[in-house]
Amino acid sequence: xxxxxxxxxxxxxxxxxxxxxxxxxxxxxxxxxxxxxxxxxxxxxxxxxxxxxxxxxxxxxxxxxxxxxxxxxxxxxxxxxxxxxxxxxxxxxxxxxxxxxxxxxxxxxxxxxxxxxxxxxxxxxxxxxxxxxxxxxxxxxxxxxxxxxxxxxxxxxxxxxxxxxxxxxxxxxxxxxxxxxxxxxxxxxxxxxxxxxxxxxx
Numbered sequence: 001x002x003x004x005x006x007x008x009x010x011x012x013x014x015x016x017x018x019x020x021x022x023x024x025x026x027x028x029x030x031x032x033x034x035x036x037x038x039x040x041x042x043x044x045x046x047x048x049x050x051x052x053x054x055x056x057x058x059x060x061x062x063x064x065x066x067x068x069x070x071x072x073x074x075x076x077x078x079x080x081x082x083x084x085x086x087x088x089x090x091x092x093x094x095x096x097x098x099x100x101x102x103x104x105x106x107x108x109x110x111x112x113x114x115x116x117x118x119x120x121x122x123x124x125x126x127x128x129x130x131x132x133x134x135x136x137x138x139x140x141x142x143x144x145x146x147x148x149x150x151x152x153x154x155x156x157x158x159x160x161x162x163x164x165x166x167x168x169x170x171x172x173x174x175x176x177x178x179x180x181x182x183x184x185x186x187x188x189x190x191x192x193x194x195x196x197x198x199x200x201x202x
Contacts, residue, residue, distance in 0.1 A: 033131075034083040035066035037140035061139075069138060071152040076120040079152045084135055085201040086128075089119060092155040095194040099159040104192035107174040110162040114197035125197040127164030130175040130184065132198060137182040145180040153196075160185070160193040 038061040041050035051058040070082040079090045094113065097103035105113060110127055117125040141147045145158040158180035167173035167186040174189045187193075 032067055032083060033135050034069040034081070036061055037069065037138040038062050039140060069136075069149060071149060073152055074120065078120045078122075080201050081136065084132070086132060086135075087122075087199050087201040088136065088153075089117070089125065089197040090153060092153075092157060092194070092196075095155075095157055097192075097194075099157070099194065100192050102192060105162065105195050106192060107162055107189035110193070110195040111164060113195055117197050119197075122199055125199050127162060127195070128198040130163040130165040130177070133161060133163045133177045133196075134182075134184060137177060137179070139182050143181045145182075147179050147182040156196075157194050160187075161196050162193050 041048050041060045041062050043057050050063055067083050072080045072082055074080055077090050079088045114125045114127050137147050138149055146156040148156045150156060156179055160176045160178045163175045165175045167175060172189055173186045175184060175186045176193050177184050
């Protein structure tokens with residue numbers, strides 16, 4: 001069961017905080033993360049023309065372009081990310097609840113939901129780790145979102161979705177991604193949020 005699986009916890013390496021994550025199958029091959037969708041530059045609060053090398057505020061996200069986000073609707077309730085190869089649960093029928101209400105999922109309940117999910121003939125669904133969940137955020141979409149391509153995820157909630165990554169500095173916290181602004185936060189595992197499952201594509 002999800003709540004009984006041992007977690008492999010991270011450590012501080014070169015000043016970076018490594019997080020704990022629920023074990024899961026690794027992607028079949030290495031991949032590049034898609035571009036974040038952020039194409040505007042700022043001076044700390046106000047939008048500006050993107051600066052040139054040597055100018056103040058040079059080196060912002062908008063000045064580093066990655067592969068454009070690309071998805072395929074598989075027509076069976078799943079969406080494949082063509083950059084990462086991950087297959088995502090498309091629908092949000094499981095999220096007919098208000099965030100923080102008891103009708104939504106605690107972190108353990110979210111993991112158990114994905115463990116038990118059978119969708120499109122697949123049974124190896126799991127909670128995405130924090131980085132996987134961030135990979136489908138589109139930061140070009142402004143608050144209040146949802147910060148995702150709604151052509152492929154039409155009913156995504158503008159609220160928090162659990163990841164399978166725990167917070168290494170606190171044993172009772174886990175990471176989630178807010179799809180109203182794309183922020184990545186941690187909160188108590190007993191709080192209630194939404195869930196979208198993922199599996200390694202095939």
